[in-house]
Amino acid sequence: MSSLGTDGGGTAHNAAYNTVSGDAVIVGPVLMAQHIEGIPLPPSPPDVPPSQGPMPSRVFVNRTKELADLRDAAQSLAAGPEPGVVLVVGVGGVGKTQLVAQAVRRELHQLFPDGQLHVDLADHRRDGVVDLAAVLGEFLRALKVHKDYVPAGLAERTALFRSVAAGLRLLVKVDDVQHAPEARALVPPRGLLVATGRRVLPSLLMDGAVLIDVAPLDETAGTELVRRWHADADEGTAADVVRLCAGHPLALRAALEWLAARPQLTLDDVVRDLTAGRYGTGDDNGVREAMAVAMGAGGGTGEG
Incomplete structure (x- = not known):
C-alpha cells in the first residue's frame, strides 16, 4: 500500500510518500508524516511466569x-x-x-x-x-x-x-x-x-x-508452635496458651508477639492476661478478631 501526503494545502508540493509492505496490517487511523524521527515503545514485560501470593512461613507445624x-x-x-x-x-x-x-x-x-x-x-x-x-x-x-x-x-x-x-x-x-x-x-x-x-x-x-x-490446632501441634516462637516455654504453660487461644495460629502469634515486645514478662503473664480476657494485643483487626474468636471458643470467661 502506498499513500501520498501533501503539504497541508491539498497540493502535492514537497510530497511525502508512506509505504506499507510485507505482512503489516493497519489497524485504526493512519497518520501521514514527512519525517518520523522515532516512535518510543514501552519496554517488554519480564519474560517470566507470574509467581504471586503470600510467602510460606519458616515456622509451620502439623497440618x-x-x-x-x-x-x-x-x-x-x-x-x-x-x-x-x-x-x-x-x-x-x-x-x-x-x-x-x-x-x-x-x-x-x-x-x-x-x-x-x-x-x-x-x-x-x-x-x-x-x-x-x-x-x-x-x-x-x-x-x-x-x-x-x-x-x-x-x-x-x-x-x-x-x-x-x-x-x-x-x-x-x-x-x-x-x-x-x-x-x-x-x-x-x-x-x-x-x-x-x-x-x-x-x-x-x-x-x-x-x-x-481447616480446624484449629490441637494441643500438641499448638504447643509445638508456641515453643518454636518461645523456645524456653514450659510445656504446661504453652499448652495453657494454646487452650486459651483455642488453637488459632493467628491468635497464638498475636499473644507471642505481645510477649516478645515485653521482655520483662513471662509466658505466665500471657496466660494471666488471656484468662482475664485481655486480648487486644495489636492494631491489626484480623488479629483482634482472631483473639476474640479464640477467647470465645476457648472459654476465656467460663474457664478463667
Missing part, C-alpha cells in the same frame, strides 16, 4: 492431613481436561492462607508451570461487593497483557482472561471468597483455582469443588 488432602485434590483435578476448584474453609485466623502457601511451595508449583496468580478479595470489596473487573485487570497485566489492551468492562475482561489463559496451566489463589460467583469468575480455563473462605459454599461443591476443612 499433615490437610496438606496431603490439598495435594491429592490438586493432582486429581490437574489431570483432568476441565478446570478444577478447591475450597479451603475455616474460621478467621486458623491458617488457611498459610496452608495454601505451604502446599504451593512443596508440590503444587510443579503442577502449574505457567504461573500463579493471587488476590485477596478483601482488598477489592466495597459495601459487600467485589470489583471483579479490577481483579481481572490485575490478572491480565500479570499475564503480560499491556494496559492499553485491557478492556474496560467485566464481560470483555472475562473473555480476554479466558482467551489469554486458554493455553496456560495456571494456579489461581483467591482469599476471602464469600460468594460462589466471586470464585467462578476467576477460574482459569485450564488449571486450578484454590479459594479460601470462612464458610462452605454449597453451590461450588455442586459444581464439583473439593472441600478441605
